[in-house]
Amino acid sequence: MSDIALMPGHLIRRLHQISTSIFLDGVRAAGHDLTAVQFAALSTLSRYPGIDQAKLAGLIAYDRVTIGGVLDRLEAKGLLTRTVSDRDRRARVLALSENGQQVLREVTPVVQALQDEILAGLSPDERATFVALAEKVSRAGNRRSRAPMVSVDDTLQRN
Amino acid sequence: MSDIALMPGHLIRRLHQISTSIFLDGVRAAGHDLTAVQFAALSTLSRYPGIDQAKLAGLIAYDRVTIGGVLDRLEAKGLLTRTVSDRDRRARVLALSENGQQVLREVTPVVQALQDEILAGLSPDERATFVALAEKVSRAGNRRSRAPMVSVDDTLQRN
DNA sequence: CCCTTTTAGGTAGTATGCACACTATTTGTA
DNA sequence: TACAAATAGTGTGCATACTACCTAAAAGGG
16 A cells, blocks of 8 residues: 555556657647647637636636746747737736637647547546546545636636 | 546646645645655655666656656755765665655655545545556556656566 | 667756746725 | 725746756677
8 A cells, every 4th residue: 555656646647647748749740739738728718719817727727827838838839819908907818819720620639539548548438437537536626726727607707 | 528627638637736736735734845756756765775766767657857856856855865876887876864764754654644635536436446547547558658667577677 | 899889867948837926907895 | 985905917936747968887799
């Protein structure tokens, strides 16, 4: 039981290493250069157009500082724009560029295919079980993380 | 299916955030200042005394550069020592200091208790299932990560 | 024994992920 | 309305996690 390799914490760390590695390889093989974190930002922005940095951070559970750096790099790649909001001059409204939308269209099916590759060691049934359990753990532990996820409903209430 | 929150990759990232957060909080509440990564290094070093950086990195699946930084910080805290090996002047033999052994003794039971807290959303049965599935994923994807785990047997063969 | 290859460790640079502190703004309240 | 509290974003610094490249040393083959 004192074997680190069997501790949930260490196993989760290993899964994260494997997951990010497979993601990078797959996306790069498709001719793109995006991290998993950058893809999540683009994809969420596409689904909720016109949100600002704080709302985006809440939706994908990123720290405020982290999201700033991620958006810096996406902006430098020309995949999105940041505009000072009219209603709140503190906020920056985000928008995918033409290129950003194009990249997202090309990469999304690749990313979806990669999800099965991440769980390559499991049968389809086991994959479903794993995802269900992981979601349960994620939901139960949400408040314990430094950057809890804020659902759309919570976000929209304040609009 | 295109919902990011249900993708294994994103779920794993969330679990990692939650896991490291719970670890830090728990260890700090016990009066210590160790990251999960640093604990894994100390614990593995205690189990395999006298190994060098490369072997330690292999056992816990750390990148060569990463382990260097981790050991820098553990050495700065006075928890271990690095000595140039007699048999191989390239290698640095690692050894826990008195203080390092003491800290490890105090922290280990805390860390073990925290493992259940990480999976707080699951029943005991579900926890066992999750760990078994995670281990399967980890084993199957080992080669896919940048820093694959090298088992003790593999390591000892070259001694 | 020479010489190629491999290995151990390092430097420098990039990308998350966080804490802490700060400015600018908005919101809530007395 | 004046003022405290909350919020959006940023700067700085630290800890993983990696790539690419480098040096020193060991191992291997001819």
